[in-house]
Amino acid sequence: MSVYNLTFSPTGGTKRAADLFTRSFCPENICIDLTSHNENYSSYSFSEEDICIVSVPSYGGRVPSIAVSRLRQMNGGKAKAILLVVYGNRAYDDTFVELQDVLTDVGFRNHRPENSAPDVVFAPVNVLLRQ
Secondary structure (H helix, E strand, O other): OEEEEEEEOOOOOHHHHHHHHHHOOOOOEEEOOOOOOOOOHOEEEOOOOEEEEEEOOOOOOOHEEEEEEHOOEEOOOEEEEEEEOOOOOEEEEHHHHHHHHHHOOOOEEEOOOOOOOOOOOOOOOOHHHHH
């Protein structure tokens, strides 16, 4: 089993929150920068034993389109996905739902029961980053 930290963070704020969360979850993890222009994202294929922490900012209540296109190139391989959405002064709206749909489409799985609401934990990023 491997733990992956997949992060799209154009300004660095999402990366800081994702790194803090991922390190507290599993100090030994593999980082994949979804912001990189020089990466072959289709080369990433995960296994059923893997856990992928996928972190994106919420732009206008949506997942940034470039993050969606890069995630769609990957093969989830039934890996478990943990979703982390970072947002500022605006609500996250449908970002979690959209991200979950994209990840499900490419083969990631969610360990929660079918048709149950996603577990959402609220923690202001400025509080997380001060720790």
